[in-house]
Amino acid sequence: xxxxxxxxxxxxxxxxxxxxxxxxxxxxxxxxxxxxxxxxxxxxxxxxxxxxxxxxxxxxxxxxxxxxxxxxxxxxxxxxxxxxxxxxxxxxxxxxxxxxxxxxxxxxxxxxxxxxxxxxxxxxxxxxxxxxxxxxxxxxxxxxxxxxxxxxxxxxxxxxxxxxxxxxxxxxxxxxxxxxxxxxxxxxxxxxxxxxxxxxxxxxxxxxxxxxxxxxxxxxxxxxxxxxxxxxxxxxxxxxxxxxxxxxxxxxxxxxxxxxxxxxxxxxxxxxxxxxxxxxxxxxxxxxxxxxxxxxxxxxxxxxxxxxxxxxxxxxxxxxxxxxxxxxxxxxxxxxxxxxxxxxxxxxxxxxxxxxxxxxxxxxxxxxxxxxxxxxxxxxxxxxxxxxxxxxxxxxxxxxxxxxxxxxxxxxxxxxxxxxxxxxxxxxxxxxxxxxxxxxxxxxxxxxxxxxxxxxxxxxxxxxxx
Amino acid sequence: xxxxxxxxxxxxxxxxxxxxxxxxxxxxxxxxxxxxxxxxxxxxxxxxxxxxxxxxxxxxxxxxxxxxxxxxxxxxxxxxxxxxxxxxxxxxxxxxxxxxxxxxxxxxxxxxxxxxxxxxxxxxxxxxxxxxxxxxxxxxxxxxxxxxxxxxxxxxxxxxxxxxxxxxxxxxxxxxxxxxxxxxx
Numbered sequence: 001x002x003x004x005x006x007x008x009x010x011x012x013x014x015x016x017x018x019x020x021x022x023x024x025x026x027x028x029x030x031x032x033x034x035x036x037x038x039x040x041x042x043x044x045x046x047x048x049x050x051x052x053x054x055x056x057x058x059x060x061x062x063x064x065x066x067x068x069x070x071x072x073x074x075x076x077x078x079x080x081x082x083x084x085x086x087x088x089x090x091x092x093x094x095x096x097x098x099x100x101x102x103x104x105x106x107x108x109x110x111x112x113x114x115x116x117x118x119x120x121x122x123x124x125x126x127x128x129x130x131x132x133x134x135x136x137x138x139x140x141x142x143x144x145x146x147x148x149x150x151x152x153x154x155x156x157x158x159x160x161x162x163x164x165x166x167x168x169x170x171x172x173x174x175x176x177x178x179x180x181x182x183x184x185x186x187x188x189x190x191x192x193x194x195x196x197x198x199x200x201x202x203x204x205x206x207x208x209x210x211x212x213x214x215x216x217x218x219x220x221x222x223x224x225x226x227x228x229x230x231x232x233x234x235x236x237x238x239x240x241x242x243x244x245x246x247x248x249x250x251x252x253x254x255x256x257x258x259x260x261x262x263x264x265x266x267x268x269x270x271x272x273x274x275x276x277x278x279x280x281x282x283x284x285x286x287x288x289x290x291x292x293x294x295x296x297x298x299x300x301x302x303x304x305x306x307x308x309x310x311x312x313x314x315x316x317x318x319x320x321x322x323x324x325x326x327x328x329x330x331x332x333x334x335x336x337x338x339x340x341x342x343x344x345x346x347x348x349x350x351x352x353x354x355x356x357x358x359x360x361x362x363x364x365x366x367x368x369x370x371x372x373x374x375x376x377x378x379x380x381x382x383x384x385x386x387x388x389x390x391x392x393x394x395x396x397x398x399x400x401x402x403x404x405x406x407x408x409x410x411x412x413x414x415x416x417x418x419x420x421x422x423x424x425x426x427x428x429x430x431x432x433x434x435x436x437x438x439x440x441x442x443x444x445x446x447x448x449x450x451x452x453x454x455x456x457x458x459x460x461x462x463x464x465x466x
Numbered sequence: 467x468x469x470x471x472x473x474x475x476x477x478x479x480x481x482x483x484x485x486x487x488x489x490x491x492x493x494x495x496x497x498x499x500x501x502x503x504x505x506x507x508x509x510x511x512x513x514x515x516x517x518x519x520x521x522x523x524x525x526x527x528x529x530x531x532x533x534x535x536x537x538x539x540x541x542x543x544x545x546x547x548x549x550x551x552x553x554x555x556x557x558x559x560x561x562x563x564x565x566x567x568x569x570x571x572x573x574x575x576x577x578x579x580x581x582x583x584x585x586x587x588x589x590x591x592x593x594x595x596x597x598x599x600x601x602x603x604x605x606x607x608x609x610x611x612x613x614x615x616x617x618x619x620x621x622x623x624x625x626x627x628x629x630x631x632x633x634x635x636x637x638x639x640x641x642x643x644x645x646x647x648x649x650x651x
Contacts, residue, residue: 096531096532098531114572117571117572119569119571121567122566122569123565123567130566160571293531298566
């Protein structure tokens with residue numbers, strides 16, 4: 001107000017000039033827009049080599065080429081090191097899975113108004129992308145020739161790969177000719193071609209001096225038995241041949257291996273397992289799938305707590321600095337059990353047979369608890385066993401005597417349960433036998449353990465287990 | 467002298483105000499969608515409200531393979547629908563939890579402290595507490611700035627620009643909504 005009173009016309013001119021300058025400034029600043037994490041970190045690929053596998057099932061003829069061309073459009077940006085690499089055709093429809101495998105596919109999307117959708121997983125602390133998948137909604141009609149009545153695959157794909165690169169939509173009228181402009185229409189093909197601002201955007205993300213565009217091609221000389229989830233250059237041993245036009249060189253590549261261990265691999269709920277990453281090579285990061293449906297971990301050697309029973313397959317996927325991934329899967333690696341009832345497990349002849357087999361196989365490992373259970377639940381069987389193995393009689397008597405308290409508790413509980421710590425011991429014993437036994441014995445032991453666990457569940461639910 | 471000293475200061479305040487205003491334009495994300503006009507999105511919504519985002523928390527899906535976010539919006543005004551409560555819980559895809567982030571290209575996140583106008587319908591999945599999802603994902607969210615402008619973005623539409631109110635004074639948007647809503651009743 002003071003300014004206006006002083007010299008209104010001068011002030012007005014000043015305001016207008018300021019507004020114009022600011023408008024120019026922000027028009028330039030918004031020439032491209034970058035996606036960011038909640039803390040403001042740029043969401044971008046940590047590597048310049050980003051493989052995409054393509055599933056064209058459900059798409060129009062020519063979808064593969066159209067999608068590859070869209071990828072190449074971004075790869076060809078001068079001054080940007082980002083390379084979208086064709087990772088082969090795939091039958092995968094694992095759109096949105098954080099599995100380290102980027103895919104493009106066609107299919108229905110729940111939200112019908114969506115033409116195409118990109119789901120991107122990233123490290124929330126660093127903004128580094130971990131996985132990005134693109135889906136075209138087959139609710140709509142697609143073509144690859146720019147037909148007026150269809151949406152153009154290449155047009156939309158180029159836009160969506162801009163999102164994969166880390167660029168966001170633009171909406172200003174001045175953005176209308178840009179690939180990242182927020183609107184498109186049937187038959188439109190103009191977004192196939194990048195505007196200078198689209199180019200500037202991707203250069204701002206991938207154009208620093210630390211990374212350069214590679215024009216070399218790589219021939220894999222040796223292979224590995226580990227499953228390779230990417231077809232971009234892999235260096236499983238030590239020697240590869242690289243070539244550029246007119247030259248050919250041989251170079252050493254770091255040895256790469258993926259391996260891990262866990263400790264312990266069996267036990268009771270909740271089971272805390274410490275995994276150790278033994279992988280070697282130029283590792284960028286790793287993804288741990290603990291097999292229980294829990295969060296994927298990116299820690300190097302994580303500790304994970306299993307909170308449900310069962311056997312779990314653990315997979316470690318290692319991502320190397322050039323985007324190559326190797327993985328190791330250990331099937332049924334972790335066994336988690338309830339702390340459970342034992343006494344009532346000996347309720348069938350089959351159980352008795354299993355126990356007898358256990359005893360005969362691992363006589364020196366037999367614990368007082370299984371003898372205890374035998375003694376009180378199946379005396380005839382115990383007598384039979386003891387008759388065969390008289391050396392156990394004294395041991396049994398001694399164990400019963402030493403565990404009088406447990407016996408009393410057993411009586412109080414109606415001879416159907418044993419104390420929890422005793423149950424832990426007996427199941428631990430069974431697990432040891434399982435580890436040492438052959439496949440047949442392992443199956444039998446698993447069967448018994450499952451019954452124990454089921455009975456434990458019933459017990460917890462207040463259902464009689466007798 | 468005093469006046470001369472005040473002028474630059476006031477100019478600076480003005481410039482800062484313009485900068486602040488411009489910087490407050492919400493960030494946009496991505497996607498490719500068929501556009502919903504204000505008329506269509508109004509008719510497609512069970513509930514339309516304005517309010518303030520007072521809480522936001524991301525969580526894993528039951529199978530631990532997807533991230534969702536629950537946002538609580540304190541209600542300022544119920545434009546369409548009947549609500550007895552003072553706040554609504556909105557669920558949308560994406561978010562950040564346990565150091566992992568999921569960005570869904572056509573979802574515009576609700577951020578704490580943001581004033582919004584939302585087009586909603588009840589979540590399809592039955593839950594103990596009623597939750598709502600946003601109609602048309604990012605298309606169903608307007609962010610309202612302190613100057614009363616309602617803006618939306620975060621999606622890419624099917625050349626529906628003339629039909630949608632991308633940046634509009636809130637009172638004008640409310641007039642339009644009421645017009646289409648009353649026409650529907």
